[in-house]
Amino acid sequence: MQLSTSHSQRHAGQPIVRAERIHKRFGAHKVLTGVDIELWEGEVVALLGINGAGKTTLINILSTLLKPDQGTAAIAGIDLLASPASARRHFSLTGQYAALDDFQSGHENLVMMARLGGLPRRDAHARARQLLESFELTTAAAKPVSSYSGGMRRRLDLAAGIASRPAALFLDEPTTGLDPQSRHRLWQEIRQLARDGTAILLTTQYLEEADRLADRILILHHGTLVAEGTGSELKGLLGGTHQVRFSFASLEDLDQASALTQATAVDPDAWSLTVATSNTASTIRQVLADLGGTNVANIAILQPTLDDVFLSLTEPNEPTQPAKEPAP
């Protein structure tokens, strides 16, 4: 499902990352069945999916760590499969586990990554100092990483990922295990990197993270992209834009009400039911008129969340989007 306006209208030139019809199976298990993905300069794209949806596999394919069984992928116009070594100059991977040496200081870790990325010694030191400053790690620069807090490690890890100024940055669950404050801090850093022009693809299990951070969200389910769009576009997928929740004074009232209305969900424990609607005012008038004497205790208008969209697309019992047939 393509909800966004065509990218050629929003972007000029070539995407930094372009992958088409990516298939990957491990033994009999099909992990990816025909995924297309584009990543443009300065945008943050979130890849959302449950565990096992294929997020990390896709990131590993784009990072040249795995070869797809079928499909093509290019970064900065360089074919990943034909010339992985040259393509590696243009992206960097920050995996699920911080790739830092505990026995080296923050500065030493950054110099190492900058030098391995091809910077000469002097430039590498200058780059490390600059990164420590922009990630506010200068005071801890000379301390071994083993003394860093979780949030500081993740920030340093992110800094190490961009030490050689890649055009594209792949982040695999960048904020997993962080406290809310550190997570917000990291979001700011990621947004700043995108403003500076880096194309960022991140995987996440946190819908809030995708909603708040990403310009575009891709929902990956059973190896295919089942939805794509901005957070609000995806929320629009749920027939009604809002849900109205009516709470009742007793279970009897609820039973009576649910017989009279077209509720989308009934919660007997909370004596409440919800109705999905695109026009809340008329729905409330309508329902109250239908219910007559039934005792409505409370009415609440619920904003749809990305969780609702995500669950409706990935719940095993709910019909999801028609499954895309793998390209021949």
Next chain:
Amino acid sequence: MTTSTLNFRSGTSVMVVRELRRTARSIDGLILSIVLPAMILLSFVVIFGGAMNTGTKYVDYVVPAVIVLCAGYGAANTAVGVATDMTTGTIDRFRTLPTYGSAVLAGHVITSVLRNFVSSAVVVGLSFALGFRPAGDAADWLTAIAVLLVFVVAMTWIACLLGLLLSPEAASGSTFLMIFLPYISSGFVPVSTLPEWIRGFAEHQPLTPVIEAVRSNLMGSAASDDVWLTLAWWVPLGVAAHLGAAVLFRRTRKR
């Protein structure tokens, strides 16, 4: 010189600095490289030495074996560093760098040689204080050093291979083999004093020619086949381990 050779060189030097820091900054690294070799030497010369009867001064007999034991164990410990790297995200990030990925393993091997050079210097220096009086000339010493170099490089590649295959705990366990295997050789006691059933192994296991080659050169009684036997064992072992490690390094993913 091509860009990739330049990248490989600077990549390797960066990795050597990294591995040296790993050793120098950990208590384990320092104990393994300096304290342990000294302790082993002192145990054999001072504690067991009085009871040993090898026909020569025991210190002259045992020092070559201690050097080989410590070098082998030191090299084997590379497995722990490699295995630890494999369990963190570090190796994946290295593999996605434009730098030739094998710089990582080359860095381990060069560092292992440097580390064992220090360990061996500690053993030799201390053994002089304990009465070690080698009779070899400069050429004999160079031959002994060359034999040790071949052994350490080969042993380190084997350790790299094990590090790529095993968990850090199992890799650490594998190093104990290098503590015990040298005992079943002509290194610490003459083979004739061993039980008969184990003599065959002691005489023909791959560590025996290394110890004999180092000993015969340091004691100035060179011109034996042991140098060639060392090469015959350890060059193929090292090359095979190197090729295996290079393939595994590109392929292995823990998840």
